[in-house]
Amino acid sequence: MNQIIDLRSDTVTKPTPAMREAMAKAEVGDDVYGEDPTVNLLEQTAAEMLGKEAGMFVPSGTMGNLIAQITHCGRGQEVIMGAQSHTFYYEVGGASVVGSLIFHTVEEDRLGQISPEQVAHAIRGVNIHFPVTGLLCLENTHNRAGGTVTDIAHTKALCDLAHSNNVKTHLDGARVFNAATYLGCKVNQLVAEFDSVQFCLSKGLGAPVGSLLVGKQDFIQQARQFRKMLGGGMRQAGILAAAGLIALTEMSKRLEEDHQAARRLAEGLNLVPGLAVDMETVQTNMVFVDTTDSGRNGNDWTNLLRENGVLINAVGPNRLRFVTHFDLDRTDIEAALTTVVKLAR
Numbered sequence: 001m002n003q004i005i006d007l008r009s010d011t012v013t014k015p016t017p018a019m020r021e022a023m024a025k026a027e028v029g030d031d032v033y034g035e036d037p038t039v040n041l042l043e044q045t046a047a048e049m050l051g052k053e054a055g056m057f058v059p060s061g062t063m064g065n066l067i068a069q070i071t072h073c074g075r076g077q078e079v080i081m082g083a084q085s086h087t088f089y090y091e092v093g094g095a096s097v098v099g100s101l102i103f104h105t106v107e108e109d110r111l112g113q114i115s116p117e118q119v120a121h122a123i124r125g126v127n128i129h130f131p132v133t134g135l136l137c138l139e140n141t142h143n144r145a146g147g148t149v150t151d152i153a154h155t156k157a158l159c160d161l162a163h164s165n166n167v168k169t170h171l172d173g174a175r176v177f178n179a180a181t182y183l184g185c186k187v188n189q190l191v192a193e194f195d196s197v198q199f200c201l202s203k204g205l206g207a208p209v210g211s212l213l214v215g216k217q218d219f220i221q222q223a224r225q226f227r228k229m230l231g232g233g234m235r236q237a238g239i240l241a242a243a244g245l246i247a248l249t250e251m252s253k254r255l256e257e258d259h260q261a262a263r264r265l266a267e268g269l270n271l272v273p274g275l276a277v278d279m280e281t282v283q284t285n286m287v288f289v290d291t292t293d294s295g296r297n298g299n300d301w302t303n304l305l306r307e308n309g310v311l312i313n314a315v316g317p318n319r320l321r322f323v324t325h326f327d328l329d330r331t332d333i334e335a336a337l338t339t340v341v342k343l344a345r
């Protein structure tokens with residue numbers, strides 16, 4: 001058996017040699033006192049790249065999204081988000097548990113988008129019976145829709161609508177650099193309308209740990225207190241931030257390679273009898289495959305592929321997810337395809 005080909009997620013990458021070296025040499029201090037120079041540099045660099053006033057390093061995307069929600073909103077307020085969004089689906093209801101916020105979900109379309117009409121309908125009017133709408137939370141790229149991208153014009157329409165109703169806006173931009181790469185724009189253009197943005201260094205960008213939350217100075221200052229409350233105040237975190245800086249400034253430039261690999265994989269998988277790929281959703285580094293006509297369900301495929309050295313995730317009864325990343329090269333993609341073809345019946 002050859003080496004395992006791991007297509008489960010873009011979080012499975014190992015730090016690059018350059019990251020390891022930077023981590024070993026990182027200048028550090030106690031970041032709870034604001035004295036870690038490497039963390040400070042990472043936060044400044046992130047804020048600059050995203051066009052925001054300030055940034056804060058957090059251990060995970062989940063914590064970044066949670067802090068954003070509870071900083072923007074007070075107890076009993078509503079957060080509008082997609083019914084398939086990561087914040088609703090995969091974050092253990094954190095903002096509801098910790099912040100006593102209410103999730104107001106709206107159904108995304110096939111490409112992970114919600115419409116201005118849906119947002120307008122979801123925003124509460126003034127009425128003694130209603131909770132107050134505090135925040136609109138969007139996701140770009142949209143994970144459960146297949147890594148799909150919302151463009152600048154659509155983003156602006158949704159944010160303008162929220163702001164004109166006194167509602168704040170947050171972007172769950174775990175993979176926002178993939179979205180900007182797909183659109184061929186700078187990431188600051190894509191996030192310009194948002195009051196806050198969370199993005200992950202540990203997804204396609206290859207850092208071992210960490211995310212950033214960026215926004216206005218006073219927002220980040222308040223967010224720091226919530227980070228401490230949640231146990232996210234780290235000490236010599238510059239060791240992690242050193243890898244994060246390379247992820248942010250270097251690895252963010254190579255994502256088109258992952259997108260090309262995903263397209264190649266999608267085209268190949270779509271030709272396998274019984275498997276179907278909605279090619280319109282293959283925009284970034286993910287491929288979702290419908291197994292309905294293959295005679296096997298998602299778990300059957302996942303187990304069978306694992307026995308044959310290919311790791312993937314089932315994300316629904318008949319739905320597989322393949323994710324490309326920088327630890328896989330062209331040969332790995334072709335080998336994974338060959339394995340699927342061999343196993344199809």
Ligand SMILES: *Cc1c(COP(=O)(O)O)cnc(C)c1O
Nearest residue numbers: 060061062063086143172174200
């Ligand atoms: C992974 C992910 C997160 C959370 O990031 P973690 O670092 O795993 O907590 C948030 N949003 C989206 C869209 C994600 O894919």
